[in-house]
Amino acid sequence: MNNGEFMQLISNLRDLDHHQRKRLSATLNQVGDEAKVFDLIESCIEANSACPHCASPDLHRFGCAGGLQRYRCQQCRKTFNALTGTPLARLRDKPKWLSYLAAMKQSLTVRQAAVDTGIHRNTSFRWRHRFLSWISQDRPPELKGITEADETYLLESGKGKRNLGRAPRKRGGSATKRGISDEQICVLVARDRAGQTLDFVMGNGALTKARLTSALKPKLAADALLVSDANPTYTAFCDAEGFSHETVNLSQGQRVNGAYHVQIVNAYHSRFKQWLARFHGVATHYLPNYLGWRRAFEQHPQMEPEILLNVALGNFQYLTVT
Ligand SMILES: [Zn+2]
Numbered sequence: 001m002n003n004g005e006f007m008q009l010i011s012n013l014r015d016l017d018h019h020q021r022k023r024l025s026a027t028l029n030q031v032g033d034e035a036k037v038f039d040l041i042e043s044c045i046e047a048n049s050a051c052p053h054c055a056s057p058d059l060h061r062f063g064c065a066g067g068l069q070r071y072r073c074q075q076c077r078k079t080f081n082a083l084t085g086t087p088l089a090r091l092r093d094k095p096k097w098l099s100y101l102a103a104m105k106q107s108l109t110v111r112q113a114a115v116d117t118g119i120h121r122n123t124s125f126r127w128r129h130r131f132l133s134w135i136s137q138d139r140p141p142e143l144k145g146i147t148e149a150d151e152t153y154l155l156e157s158g159k160g161k162r163n164l165g166r167a168p169r170k171r172g173g174s175a176t177k178r179g180i181s182d183e184q185i186c187v188l189v190a191r192d193r194a195g196q197t198l199d200f201v202m203g204n205g206a207l208t209k210a211r212l213t214s215a216l217k218p219k220l221a222a223d224a225l226l227v228s229d230a231n232p233t234y235t236a237f238c239d240a241e242g243f244s245h246e247t248v249n250l251s252q253g254q255r256v257n258g259a260y261h262v263q264i265v266n267a268y269h270s271r272f273k274q275w276l277a278r279f280h281g282v283a284t285h286y287l288p289n290y291l292g293w294r295r296a297f298e299q300h301p302q303m304e305p306e307i308l309l310n311v312a313l314g315n316f317q318y319l320t321v322t
Pocket of ligand 1: 051052053054055056073074075076077078
């Protein structure tokens with residue numbers, strides 16, 4: 001571009017509307033991000049340097065495809081690149097990944113993130129869930145010591161499904177039945193006093209002992225002390241499995257029982273619901289991703305786009321726990 005054309009381009013910028021300005025700014029950022037993203041992806045394979053098919057370290061370079069170095073394994077003869085076997089394999093538009101992750105850091109909706117990044121909203125949706133797939137691996141293996149647990153309920157949402165079996169609710173909507181019914185999804189949150197948190201989507205309707213057992217039993221240390229409200233399901237679970245148990249009778253106005261309460265988990269529920277409201281009702285199928293996203297937010301609040309990309313590529317050593 002010669003100088004005259006460039007000056008013309010600059011003067012044309014004055015006529016941009018708000019959205020065009022955002023798009024331009026995103027495009028300029030992406031030009032700078034392109035090299036960064038490819039470097040980051042390639043550095044993964046240097047760090048791991050093993051075949052994703054057979055784990056052999058005997059690799060040869062084998063040309064380039066899609067801007068990425070290809071490798072061939074000398075053992076199994078299969079070819080691959082740094083993204084093979086990761087949730088990000090075959091996603092396109094790599095130069096836009098960092099600005100997309102910046103939009104995720106701001107908890108933008110699928111639609112807003114699409115506009116900010118300059119991608120289609122279906123792409124935005126697909127990327128969101130691919131970039132979140134790591135969170136199912138970032139769960140503490142075991143809760144220890146005093147552990148609060150409490151359930152909360154969210155309205156079931158078949159958003160995006162073709163056959164709902166009922167008239168769709170507009171933007172989340174409200175339940176038609178009073179109290180806890182099959183229209184609601186039970187979400188259990190458990191947190192120990194070291195701040196380790198686990199969330200579980202427990203299915204439709206009220207909490208049952210069988211579901212509680214399958215969720216919590218493998219995740220509670222043998223010497224854990226479970227604190228819950230007076231819901232007898234928790235008592236039945238602890239009696240059957242031999243866990244120590246303390247309760248607070250919230251319905252009778254008892255908020256604290258000595259050192260025991262469920263206020264930390266209750267506060268977590270309300271922060272989660274408040275944050276979730278911006279998404280206008282997420283499909284129940286994707287609820288675990290949103291729970292995990294929120295959990296990641298709380299555990300790693302300083303997660304910059306580059307870090308998030310590293311983590312999405314499986315490099316968990318970039319996570320700092322606060
Ligand atoms: Zn191999």
